[in-house]
Amino acid sequence: MSHIIDRRLNGKNKSAVNRERFLRRFKAQIKEAVSRAVKGRSITDIESGEKVSIPVKDISEPVFHHGQGGVREQVHPGNEEFIRGDRIARPQGGGGGGGGGKASQDGEGEDDFVFELSREEFLNVFFDDLALPNLIKTQLMGVEELKPVRAGYTNDGTPANISIVRSLRGALARRVAMAAPTMARLGEAEEELDELLEDDEDNTLEVREKRKQIHSLREKVSSIPWIDPFDLRYNNRVKQPKPTSQAVMFCIMDVSGSMDEQKKDMAKRFFILLYLFLQRNYDKIEVVFIRHHTSAVEVNEHDFFHSRESGGTVVSSALNLMADIVKKRYAGSEWNIYAAQASDGDNWDSDSANCGRIMEENLLPYCQYFAYIEITEGEPQNLWYEYLKVKERQRHFAMQKIRNASDIYPVFRELFKRQPSNRG
Amino acid sequence: MTPISTGSEWTFDLIDEYDRKIREIAVGEYKLDAYPVQLEVITAEQMMDAYSSVGMPVNYHHWSFGKHFVSTEKSYKRGQMGLAYEIVINSNPCIAYLMEENSMTMQALVIAHAAYGHNSFFKGNYLFRAWTDASAIVDYLVFAKAYISKCEERYGIDAVEELLDSCHALMNYGVDRYKRPQKLSMAKEQARQEEREQYLQMQVNDLWRTIPKREKDDANKAQPRFPAEPQENLLYFIEKSAPLLEPWQREVVRIVRKVAQYFYPQRQTQVMNEGWATFWHYTILNRLYDKGLVTDGFMMEFLQSHTNVVYQPPVTARWYNGINPYALGFAMYQDIKRICEAPTDEDRYWFPDLAGSNWRDSLEFAMKNFKDESFISQYLSPKLIRDFRFFAIRDDDEEDKLEVSAIHDEAGYRDIRAKLAEQYNLGSREPNIQVWSVNVRGDRSLILRHTMHNRRPLDEGSAQEVLKHVGRLWAFDVKLESVDADGVVRQSWEVKSTLDSLHA
Numbered sequence: 001m002s003h004i005i006d007r008r009l010n011g012k013n014k015s016a017v018n019r020e021r022f023l024r025r026f027k028a029q030i031k032e033a034v035s036r037a038v039k040g041r042s043i044t045d046i047e048s049g050e051k052v053s054i055p056v057k058d059i060s061e062p063v064f065h066h067g068q069g070g071v072r073e074q075v076h077p078g079n080e081e082f083i084r085g086d087r088i089a090r091p092q093g094g095g096g097g098g099g100g101g102k103a104s105q106d107g108e109g110e111d112d113f114v115f116e117l118s119r120e121e122f123l124n125v126f127f128d129d130l131a132l133p134n135l136i137k138t139q140l141m142g143v144e145e146l147k148p149v150r151a152g153y154t155n156d157g158t159p160a161n162i163s164i165v166r167s168l169r170g171a172l173a174r175r176v177a178m179a180a181p182t183m184a185r186l187g188e189a190e191e192e193l194d195e196l197l198e199d200d201e202d203n204t205l206e207v208r209e210k211r212k213q214i215h216s217l218r219e220k221v222s223s224i225p226w227i228d229p230f231d232l233r234y235n236n237r238v239k240q241p242k243p244t245s246q247a248v249m250f251c252i253m254d255v256s257g258s259m260d261e262q263k264k265d266m267a268k269r270f271f272i273l274l275y276l277f278l279q280r281n282y283d284k285i286e287v288v289f290i291r292h293h294t295s296a297v298e299v300n301e302h303d304f305f306h307s308r309e310s311g312g313t314v315v316s317s318a319l320n321l322m323a324d325i326v327k328k329r330y331a332g333s334e335w336n337i338y339a340a341q342a343s344d345g346d347n348w349d350s351d352s353a354n355c356g357r358i359m360e361e362n363l364l365p366y367c368q369y370f371a372y373i374e375i376t377e378g379e380p381q382n383l384w385y386e387y388l389k390v391k392e393r394q395r396h397f398a399m400q401k402i403r404n405a406s407d408i409y410p411v412f413r414e415l416f417k418r419q420p421s422n423r424g
Numbered sequence: 425m426t427p428i429s430t431g432s433e434w435t436f437d438l439i440d441e442y443d444r445k446i447r448e449i450a451v452g453e454y455k456l457d458a459y460p461v462q463l464e465v466i467t468a469e470q471m472m473d474a475y476s477s478v479g480m481p482v483n484y485h486h487w488s489f490g491k492h493f494v495s496t497e498k499s500y501k502r503g504q505m506g507l508a509y510e511i512v513i514n515s516n517p518c519i520a521y522l523m524e525e526n527s528m529t530m531q532a533l534v535i536a537h538a539a540y541g542h543n544s545f546f547k548g549n550y551l552f553r554a555w556t557d558a559s560a561i562v563d564y565l566v567f568a569k570a571y572i573s574k575c576e577e578r579y580g581i582d583a584v585e586e587l588l589d590s591c592h593a594l595m596n597y598g599v600d601r602y603k604r605p606q607k608l609s610m611a612k613e614q615a616r617q618e619e620r621e622q623y624l625q626m627q628v629n630d631l632w633r634t635i636p637k638r639e640k641d642d643a644n645k646a647q648p649r650f651p652a653e654p655q656e657n658l659l660y661f662i663e664k665s666a667p668l669l670e671p672w673q674r675e676v677v678r679i680v681r682k683v684a685q686y687f688y689p690q691r692q693t694q695v696m697n698e699g700w701a702t703f704w705h706y707t708i709l710n711r712l713y714d715k716g717l718v719t720d721g722f723m724m725e726f727l728q729s730h731t732n733v734v735y736q737p738p739v740t741a742r743w744y745n746g747i748n749p750y751a752l753g754f755a756m757y758q759d760i761k762r763i764c765e766a767p768t769d770e771d772r773y774w775f776p777d778l779a780g781s782n783w784r785d786s787l788e789f790a791m792k793n794f795k796d797e798s799f800i801s802q803y804l805s806p807k808l809i810r811d812f813r814f815f816a817i818r819d820d821d822e823e824d825k826l827e828v829s830a831i832h833d834e835a836g837y838r839d840i841r842a843k844l845a846e847q848y849n850l851g852s853r854e855p856n857i858q859v860w861s862v863n864v865r866g867d868r869s870l871i872l873r874h875t876m877h878n879r880r881p882l883d884e885g886s887a888q889e890v891l892k893h894v895g896r897l898w899a900f901d902v903k904l905e906s907v908d909a910d911g912v913v914r915q916s917w918e919v920k921s922t923l924d925s926l927h928a
Contacts, residue, residue: 002443002447002461002539003461003517004439004443005462005463005465006436006464006465007464007465007470008465008524015490015493018477018486019494020490021490022493061592061593062885062889062893063595064855064874064883064887064890065855065882065883066855068821068881069879069880069881070876070879070880071819071879071880072820073818073847074817075815075816075844076814077739077812077813078738078739078812078813079739079813079814080738080813082828083828083831083833084833085828087825087828088817088826088828089825090825090826114498115494115495
């Protein structure tokens with residue numbers, strides 16, 4: 001007799017630890033792959049896994065084995081035309097004909113080892129760069145919040161959810177239905193009894209019989225339970241994603257000549273983080289990209305990050321454009337407006353005061369949050385000082401000077417902190 | 425008789441029923457001697473888990489298993505490969521996994537193949553009998569897993585991981601090829617482990633014994649070699665003699681060595697083992713059909729899968745990837761049976777003892793007493809060589825062309841047979857590397873020696889990499905020399921000791 005065991009329910013994910021060890025070991029390569037991916041991806045498409053490829057050379061586990069050369073004899077099946085003593089040209093590319101079982105080892109460095117990072121793993125690595133606190137990480141990675149919504153009735157559930165009206169209505173219907181035939185016969189019997197009683201003949205025996213019958217029928221009716229487990233109905237609730245309103249996110253970036261690839265990449269991370277945050281809180285998010293040098297234009301994402309312009313910088317042009325767009329397209333109260341601005345701090349001197357004014361008068365009153373980062377090594381310039389003044393007066397304005405990716409998070413600290421109370 | 429089932433869905437009752445009938449045939453009619461069977465139904469994901477921990481139900485954690493898991497998962501999800509429908513563990517009771525996705529036919533096939541085919545091979549074959557202890561392996565792995573995770577807690581994941589990396593690199597050299605190993609037992613392992621730690625540490629001190637004693641006499645004598653004779657088991661040598669390893673590190677080396685030893689017979693009996701299991705699932709399921717216990721549909725499904733398994737693509741095919749061990753093994757057992765039952769004159773000439781004998785006894789003898797190499801050189805018949813159209817190619821790097829050295833003709837049968845057998849000889853397939861000497865008097869450097877066979881060199885890059893691992897374990901300078909038939913050193917590698925983190 002063999003033993004048959006159903007193991008399907010236990011020991012899932014036995015390899016989780018090994019997988020995690022694997023990721024841990026190749027962290028450097030994975031990080032690189034993730035930042036490459038971040039560069040290549042749209043900021044609205046950050047939340048999926050990613051293919052990571054690691055050179056076979058790095059990942060192989062070396063063992064002693066034979067190299068090319070020396071004398072090698074191998075037996076192969078399927079001879080078609082050869083006879084003993086035939087001489088054949090050596091196949092090109094080493095392993096070829098004689099590869100056999102060793103093919104995988106000889107073929108070193110041919111293909112990279114490719115595998116998929118899951119969404120969680122991807123975000124984890126991404127957040128690692130940004131030095132996000134753990135609480136925030138889980139907030140951002142968590143699944144959508146669900147809200148229970150009424151959805152009719154079901155036959156089972158917890159006592160707390162019993163719908164009394166429905167249950168009693170069901171019970172009544174059942175009682176009516178079950179009693180109907182008996183009631184009909186009862187009616188007939190009563191009529192017959194009346195007839196018998198009206199008769200003058202001596203029929204006490206029959207009358208007694210009838211009375212007995214009526215009695216038993218009545219008993220039958222009254223024995224129908226008033227309520228039965230069968231009647232119980234429960235309020236049914238299904239979970240629906242919490243309906244939240246919509247948001248629009250403005251990405252404003254300086255694309256003047258001094259913004260190089262690296263700075264743009266940093267800016268992109270900054271935008272992505274804001275986007276991820278918004279995604280947690282809003283069902284629908286629109287993203288508007290505004291780039292500027294001396295004048296500002298609204299562009300698509302690709303142009304935003306990839307085309308280069310040169311020339312001077314007038315920041316107010318972008319702020320004005322944003323104000324225009326807000327007025328035209330997102331004026332209603334149903335839009336939550338967020339903005340993120342990235343720049344290297346250059347601006348025309350005379351323009352900076354302008355910027356502060358536009359910011360305070362035309363933008364901040366409508367915005368939920370406005371975040372500004374200055375990606376620069378150098379001394380802050382007048383725009384920075386102007387914005388500092390704004391920051392003192394406005395709570396929902398944040399700014400930060402950034403040297404590397406981990407400086408980005410503080411910009412949002414206020415935003416993430418406020419989040420729980422927003423939910424209320 | 426009515427068939428056991430007609431649909432393709434399996435249930436636990438049906439599995440039980442099939443298992444009974446298969447057992448009746450395998451054990452009752454054909455007298456297969458097998459361990460008790462434990463059939464475990466698992467999901468595809470669990471199958472991948474099992475895959476990546478080299479098929480063992482428990483194993484210690486290591487990133488390389490994660491790597492295997494990741495790559496298996498990837499190709500499975502893309503549909504590039506079906507999972508093998510069976511994994512069977514050489515343990516007592518013998519554990520065979522049934523994947524829940526399989527149809528009833530496939531479950532029956534797996535039961536016959538793994539639970540009775542492989543199982544009886546594990547129990548019967550001499551290598552398995554000598555090298556592995558089926559009743560102790562699972563316990564031992566439980567011990568190993570617990571021990572290694574204890575080490576990780578105490579010494580850090582990185583330290584343990586580095587050590588395991590180095591041991592894994594030498595895993596194929598952690599086996600006594602000629603000496604019969606000791607059997608495993610978890611209880612003894614645990615009891616002796618503490619004691620051994622102490623004792624080992626004392627022993628190692630041999631290397632440190634540098635106090636000059638009666639120097640006058642020694643001066644004239646040749647220095648005693650250490651080790652006295654070359655050692656083939658590198659891991660064993662390191663476990664016992666590496667000067668700076670901590671006791672727990674020696675224990676980890678030992679664990680890897682024991683696991684390597686457990687798998688050593690499997691690497692030597694691929695053709696025999698798979699062939700045996702395939703032969704029996706084929707025989708048993710056909711017998712089920714003859715008894716009317718399975719339907720035509722069942723047989724069609726089974727045969728389709730069976731033919732896929734035993735298909736041998738010719739060398740000219742694009743997907744040719746060496747000789748299919750299932751195909752060769754299955755054909756050889758079938759052929760032995762044929763020679764016993766209906767020998768031709770040729771068979772009588774080649775296999776006088778086999779021709780006309782009782783096929784079941786002869787088959788049992790063949791399964792029990794050989795490994796791939798000797799099995800082929802004993803039983804590969806001219807008919808099979810013709811059927812497979814085997815030919816041998818000689819690749820000599822001193823010639824500008826390859827030479828066809830033998831084909832399937834009268835003159836070539838013995839040649840082909842010998843060459844094919846040699847191909848399965850682990851001893852010549854893997855480079856022969858042994859511990860040559862340790863400089864006991866001087867810098868304690870370790871010299872490994874690769875004895876070249878057929879002038880075949882070591883792969884340069886990997887040799888250097890592996891040597892680094894050896895250096896990490898040994899903690900002093902390590903040298904590897906390739907020596908040709910004339911005793912001339914052809915290649916050499918060296919790793920200078922850095923006393924790195926292992927011994928920090």
